[in-house]
Every structure is written in C-alpha cells, then in structure tokens.
Amino acid sequence: MDEPTANLDPLVRNELLEIIQERIEEDNSSVFYSTHITSDLDKVADYLIFIYNGKIILQGEKDVILENHCIVRGKNELLSDDTKNVFVSVLKNSFGFEGLVFNRKEAYDLFGEEVVYDNINLEDILTYYTRGNKSEKNN
Structure with a gap:
C-alpha cells in the first residue's frame, strides 16, 4: 500500500x-x-526498510532500531575523529553537540556519563539519516 x-x-x-x-x-x-x-x-x-534517494539506508526490526539508536548531547570538546564515527549525523553549535548514534552501547563505551542520552522516535531517526552523514553546523 x-x-x-x-x-x-x-x-x-x-x-x-x-x-x-x-x-x-x-x-x-x-x-x-x-x-x-x-x-x-x-x-x-514490525520490520522497517528506510529508502532514501533509491537506496536502503536502514533496515531491521522496528524495536531493535529504536533500542539501538539514541540522541547524544554533550560538550564540543568530547568530539574527535574517533568519537564522530559512532554518529549517523552530528550537529555542533556554541552550546555543544547533538547527534544520532546507531549503537547506544558503543556510544556509552566512548562517552560514559559525560553526555546525555535521549530516546528517539522513527521520525527523528529518518531526519538524522537523511540530513547528511556527519554534518556539522556552526552557529
């Protein structure tokens, strides 16, 4: 349909x-x-396939996708080439960064308690995946 x-x-x-x-x-x-x-x-x-510009960008069981992804917010000093690799997309401004991670456990292993972890919904996941990989905007 x-x-x-x-x-x-x-x-x-x-x-x-x-x-x-x-x-x-x-x-x-x-x-x-x-x-x-x-x-x-x-x-x-139950199962999702996200297609963007004719390509599959994400697929899997809905509950697993929602469980693994989360928003991470923290201080800009915590971002480095190594830590950026865990993000689907990350935005920076003068107050800090906010980004979508595809592996909550890996993000926690990298950042521990130094950042805030927020649950996410499907609409937000789609937004982060389609706005561009590893994007940064300085405001």
Whole structure:
C-alpha cells in the first residue's frame, strides 16, 4: 500500500490502522506499507526498510532500531575523529553537540556519563539519516 492513510483525518486513520493490524494478526500475513507518516509505522510496523534517494539506508526490526539508536548531547570538546564515527549525523553549535548514534552501547563505551542520552522516535531517526552523514553546523 502506498500512503494509505494520506489525507485521512486522525480518527479514520486510526481505524484503518486497526483494521490493517487485525488482518495481519488474523491471517499471519505481511503488509508492504510505503509511507512518510512515521506515526503510522510506530503503530503497526514490525520490520522497517528506510529508502532514501533509491537506496536502503536502514533496515531491521522496528524495536531493535529504536533500542539501538539514541540522541547524544554533550560538550564540543568530547568530539574527535574517533568519537564522530559512532554518529549517523552530528550537529555542533556554541552550546555543544547533538547527534544520532546507531549503537547506544558503543556510544556509552566512548562517552560514559559525560553526555546525555535521549530516546528517539522513527521520525527523528529518518531526519538524522537523511540530513547528511556527519554534518556539522556552526552557529
């Protein structure tokens, strides 16, 4: 299905998602669901494939993707060529850095308690992956 909930009001969107979920469970089937509405994916998806510019940029079980990724915030002095490698994308400004890491455990091994770790949702993950690898913006 390509964008099946686009242009639907929230109530009808939720009803349609419930119907899809029921059919998946009753028939033990799969649904290929193409959408930009990540909140729909939060509700019904088990496995995700993110495609950007015709290339697969991320795939896996939704829960594993959400578990492994997180936002890391800290002081700019903590960024180096070695520590930047754990980030999908990182932004710097005069207050510090914020970036998406694809391996929460590896980030913790690098930074320990010196940074803040925040959970992330699918929309944020997509945003970080598509805004460019290892981007830096100085404000």
